Amino acid sequence: MMQLTNRSMQVAKKELTLMERLYFPAIIKGMLITLSHLFKRKATIKYPDQTRELSAVYRGQHVLKRDEAGAERCTACGLCAVACPAEAITMESAERKKGEESMYREEKYAKIYEINMLRCIFCGLCEEACPKEAIFLTDRIVPSSFTRGEEVFGKDKLVETVEHRVDVTKRQTPEVLDFKTDKKHYHNQTFLDKKK
Amino acid sequence: MTDSMLIYKIILCVIVFAVSLGAAAYMTWGERKLAAWLQDRVGPNRAGPLGLLQPIADGIKMIFKEEMIPTHSNRWLFILGPCFFMLCACMTGVVIPWGAGWEAGGTIFPMQVTDINIGLLYLLGVVSIGVYGVMIGGWASNNKYSLLGALRASSQMISYEVAMGLALIALVMMTGTLSLKEIVAQQDQGLSYVVYQPLGFIIFIICAFAETNRAPFDLPECESELVGGYHTEYSSMKLGFFLFAEYINMFISSAIMASLYFGGYNFPFQHELGLDGNLLTAVQTAVFFGKIFIFIFVFMWVRWTLPRFRYDQLMNLGWKVLLPLAIANIIITGFVMLFMGKLG
Numbered sequence A: 001m002m003q004l005t006n007r008s009m010q011v012a013k014k015e016l017t018l019m020e021r022l023y024f025p026a027i028i029k030g031m032l033i034t035l036s037h038l039f040k041r042k043a044t045i046k047y048p049d050q051t052r053e054l055s056a057v058y059r060g061q062h063v064l065k066r067d068e069a070g071a072e073r074c075t076a077c078g079l080c081a082v083a084c085p086a087e088a089i090t091m092e093s094a095e096r097k098k099g100e101e102s103m104y105r106e107e108k109y110a111k112i113y114e115i116n117m118l119r120c121i122f123c124g125l126c127e128e129a130c131p132k133e134a135i136f137l138t139d140r141i142v143p144s145s146f147t148r149g150e151e152v153f154g155k156d157k158l159v160e161t162v163e164h165r166v167d168v169t170k171r172q173t174p175e176v177l178d179f180k181t182d183k184k185h186y187h188n189q190t191f192l193d194k195k196k
Numbered sequence B: 001m002t003d004s005m006l007i008y009k010i011i012l013c014v015i016v017f018a019v020s021l022g023a024a025a026y027m028t029w030g031e032r033k034l035a036a037w038l039q040d041r042v043g044p045n046r047a048g049p050l051g052l053l054q055p056i057a058d059g060i061k062m063i064f065k066e067e068m069i070p071t072h073s074n075r076w077l078f079i080l081g082p083c084f085f086m087l088c089a090c091m092t093g094v095v096i097p098w099g100a101g102w103e104a105g106g107t108i109f110p111m112q113v114t115d116i117n118i119g120l121l122y123l124l125g126v127v128s129i130g131v132y133g134v135m136i137g138g139w140a141s142n143n144k145y146s147l148l149g150a151l152r153a154s155s156q157m158i159s160y161e162v163a164m165g166l167a168l169i170a171l172v173m174m175t176g177t178l179s180l181k182e183i184v185a186q187q188d189q190g191l192s193y194v195v196y197q198p199l200g201f202i203i204f205i206i207c208a209f210a211e212t213n214r215a216p217f218d219l220p221e222c223e224s225e226l227v228g229g230y231h232t233e234y235s236s237m238k239l240g241f242f243l244f245a246e247y248i249n250m251f252i253s254s255a256i257m258a259s260l261y262f263g264g265y266n267f268p269f270q271h272e273l274g275l276d277g278n279l280l281t282a283v284q285t286a287v288f289f290g291k292i293f294i295f296i297f298v299f300m301w302v303r304w305t306l307p308r309f310r311y312d313q314l315m316n317l318g319w320k321v322l323l324p325l326a327i328a329n330i331i332i333t334g335f336v337m338l339f340m341g342k343l344g
């Protein structure tokens, strides 16, 4: 068997030698081990003061994107909610009225869009499912709260503002876009494509 | 006793009381910090710089927590338990010589509340009554875990007191006195008693661990089996008293070990430094506290290293190992003294 460390020892049930039965040498040995830990580097990251470096494609709090003109991309198709294994997403759709074209990109939009951050497992399947490139996970950490209700994030917290766009270029690389749209891939073929 | 002496003694009493309480409070902080460091953690660091206000925060929390007295408990005994434990813990500090003595206006004010000539016996006595607090508390709770904890505490303390007393007898044979002040004074020049009584010291320190209910002898309150043992039913400041008294006990045992075996407030070459009386006393007291803190460190260090004993191992160690060793120690001490011609 492969040895993972050189600290493993053969265990055998045998009579203890006098040295072992004295017990004191073992105690001293143990105490020296703990003493050496006194001077070791601490493993703790003091979280709010100090943050761990996150990966560029970290899956944290979601963002609902707007397009270049500032209109919301989501069309309330519900595919993200279907894809979500934790059933964290709920939404209510509404039809776009005349004059709201600058606010919503498609004719149908999400009037209410809620993600329950306590249910979410940050798997990213919603992002994968979205046909409109509307939802992305970001490297922001969901803040803690005192009540459960506060952890249900509505559109006020999810949709990015026109002034402060959330950068998702790291997650939406050309390769990812290609993977999501290229008809060569089986998962992008509709049943009409498959018929062909 | 003159009036000024009386007032001085009262003040000293209050100081000793305050210092042991303060030391115990900061020992809780120290314990948590040290535990954290030994486990590669940071420890309390939110309340004040380095978490130094943590004991105060804990105290406030303890006081303001809801107080619960179980309906099926014996109410008066339930309240008496922690009070008694605390009282005994605070009573031991009076016979310890914290320093040589201040000189002011021709009189010497000793740094010891009272020098009773049977100081050592007094200490042993008070320590053994201390177990009543635990027993009363555990019995009055009317809870099986508390009762088991109390039973364990009493049998453990009784077993280890025997070995402890016998270890001290060997020491007393050498000192020829039971007064702590004189024992410390004898170590003024020459070697500390730990050099003459290494075995006695080891027995004593093991028994001290057991007497203070510290790991690896914390069976009376082991959280994993007895849900806290004798203080399972206690809440708020009564629980605080139990925990706090334990730290005071630890502080006092450290002081006793320092004075009996490590020369108390004496330190090597103290008379060659050329310090004048009062300054020397101040330095000596500081040295004494240094020694105490080293022992407290050892107490904590051991706690966060060794796992708890099993009950039969505990009894085996007490009766089959420590007791014969202590008796052997007495005999050896006697023979050595006989051959060195130190017997009267």
Ligand code: SF4
Pocket (backbone or CB within 6 Å): A080, A083, A084, A085, A086, A087, A088, A089, A115, A119, A120, A121, A122, A123, A124, A125, A126, A127
């Ligand atoms: S990340 Fe996963 S669990 Fe969270 S909302 Fe999206 S699909 Fe659901």
Ligand code: SF4
Pocket (backbone or CB within 6 Å): A073, A074, A075, A076, A077, A078, A079, A080, A081, A091, A129, A130, A131, A132, A133, A134, A135
């Ligand atoms: S976020 Fe995407 S998948 Fe979800 S409802 Fe909106 S458009 Fe559909």
